[in-house]
Amino acid sequence: MNKLLFFALMLCTAGLFAQTAPQNWWDLDRTDDTFPGVSAQKAHNYLKGKKAQDVVVAVIDSGVDIEHEDLKDIIWNNPGEIAGNGIDDDNNGYVDDVHGWNFIGGKDGRNVNYENLEVVRLYNTYKAKYNNRNRDGLSKAEKAEFDLFKEYEKVIEDKKSEMGPQAGQIIGMMNMIDGVVKEIGKKPTDITASDIEALTSDDQGTNAVKQMVARATAQGGSFADFYDGIEGYASYLKQTIEYNYNPDFDARDIVGDNPGNLDDRNYGNNDVEGPDAMHGTHVAGIIAAVRDNNVGMNGVGGPSVKIMSIRTVPNGDERDKDVANAIRYAVDNGASVINMSFGKGQSPYKKAVDAAMKYAEKNDVLLVHAAGNDGKMLTLKNHYPNDTYEGKKKTVKTWIEVGAATPDYGDGLAAGFSNYNSKYVDVFAPGAQIYSTVPDDGYSNLQGTSMAAPMVAGIAALLRSYFPDLKATQVREIILESAIPASLMVTKPGSEEMVDFSELSTTGGLANAYTAVKLAELTKGKKKKVAKRDESLMMFK
Structure with missing residues (x-):
């Protein structure tokens, strides 16, 4: 998380980015509003009056302010748990996990904040x-x-x-x-x-x-x-x-476990906010902040989306054991979409994370992951977790890797900090100048692929809410198939070289909620296949 959080917190400041777009630019539509957003407002207008069912999105992150004015009404409540009684009512191994779980906390209530890389x-x-x-x-x-x-x-x-x-x-x-x-x-x-x-x-x-x-x-x-x-x-x-970077610093004694014991799953505490929930709260707002309530901002997903907070990511690098257990917790407790806005350069226990991802795929759960903020080509050796199982060519079929775009529909469309790869990054989404929720009823502009991933997670939640029969593999394919191609020469992130935007991801496009909804309608009723996109849906010429 260290690099992701650093970019997210730093690039938002004046002097590094000028305020060139409206606060809600990422909610807007390129054709109707001139800004290359995800067209969430257009999608919700189109879906108005249609029936939706509740969908749970797990936010594996630094923690979420569950009492935030724009989030409190969409926070997941564990139906099998009685708050505050000190009993594991639902027998899932976690005591009083009413709104999620904290894998980087101790049984005494203390929490890890800073960590080694x-x-x-x-x-x-x-x-x-x-x-x-x-x-x-x-x-x-x-x-x-x-x-x-x-x-x-x-x-x-x-x-x-x-x-x-x-x-x-x-x-x-x-x-x-x-x-x-x-x-x-x-x-x-x-x-x-x-x-x-x-x-x-x-x-x-x-x-x-x-x-x-x-x-x-x-x-x-x-x-x-x-x-x-x-x-x-x-x-x-x-x-x-x-x-x-301090080898003498060790925060894990707070948790009190052996981080090398990958079979251990019952540790941590139920404090899903923790000492620094800036990053996770911002991510949660992008996914599902209450729309059209005249408060703050509008999340992509809509009123039927519930946020499950799984605190796993400190100010430093997350541990493989915690990531694996967080994914399993999300799956076991009803999440159908998992947002993972974190990443690191080494993964000593990758096989444990791989096994958890395979578990998610088997249980029809979509995994949305941020591509990272190093402004470089993403590979299977420089950014973890990734969708490819260690030592194999096989990949997770329910995984989406997301790069970050800016409001500049021109040569600056690809955010300069975003990682890219025509093979391993699936799609781009708004990730610069993103206004969303922060702790204590606040709102702020942050930036990073950390902000782009929840845009896609929000679209996925929207689809799974209004089209509940769709499988995770279909939702993934719809999001990628409906991505809006951007036929532009852009500055390649991390360089001054000009490249075609299509070379930066597998789709060469921008994730879009409206076109995804339209394609989902065409797919409705199909057991496995996804309808091919109608070129009339492609708005960004």
Whole structure:
């Protein structure tokens, strides 16, 4: 989650992205409204008056604020559990799991917030075996592990060398900004660009802040956006050094389990929000925030979608054991769609995750996963989890991998941070400047493929709600078949090279709720096959 969350929190700030689109651009329709959204509003207008049934979407993430004003009415309630009685009423192995479960919490109520990255955990594993040993005399297999030990050691040392000076600079900058805030005497959210411009001072720090704010607000943002961006980056640097890349930091004692014991499933607690639910709450809002209630924003999925929160992803890398157990929990407790807006670069227990994904497929559950925010070509070796079983060519038939698009229907359509691959990324969806729910009844713009995946999960939930006879494999195929082709030359993410948008994913298109609904109607009644799209449905010419 570390990279996903960093991009999501950082790219939203003024000075990094100008506010060039309406807050609800991703809900809109390219033909009717000029913005390349998922046409959710158009889909819901079309479905008005039609019968829908409840659908549960599991959000495997950092946690969800289940009391948020725009989410509280769509939170899943476990029908077999009595809240607060300390008894596992439904005998599923989890006590008082009324709204989901927290696999990164302890039985004493404490919760993991920060965590190592997987590279650090692997380094520690190999260090215990190879520290102070010489490569000579090792077996071939041991030499391979020794080389990985040294490789991971270098990654950690390089990252500390890189981030240390940055941390000093940014924290120093934050101190200057806080000094300016104190001088003005207002909360950062109440300070305007005019307040900053009106400051007169001979202090170099104050004048430096004035210049930075002037540049940021000239691009359409506010001082609050600027402040949040710098504060977020300072926190990110501190988190990276002190926790993510710190081999001496170990948070797992909070959970109290053995993370290498993959047969252990009954651990954690029922706190589905946790200490930092920003990311998960934002994702949940995109999927299913109450529509047309004159509060906040509208989720893609609609009124019949219920959110199950499964807290699994810390500020650091999620553990394979927790991901596998989260998927199984979702399946066993009635979820028909699972959103997974997380990813990492190594997966030591991939087979356990593979087995859980196979379990989901067998039980007709759709898995929607974010492609990642490294601005690079996604492969089966650089981003986990993925849809291909370890050591095999076989893939999960109910998996959708999602890249991120922007509101710019031009050469900037593919978000610069988004991963891509014409073979392993299935479709793109809005993932830049996404306004959605955040904790404490708040709303904010965040960005990342973390935001694009729930767009597709919301479409999937919409289909499974209004067309309940469709199988997960059919829903997947409908979403991909109905994706709107974008015949554009775009800047390839992470580079300045121009490529055809069709080269970035298997569909070469943008997920769309309206065309998916229309195709679902044509498919209705078919046992396995999906109707071929009618080109008259393709709106983006």
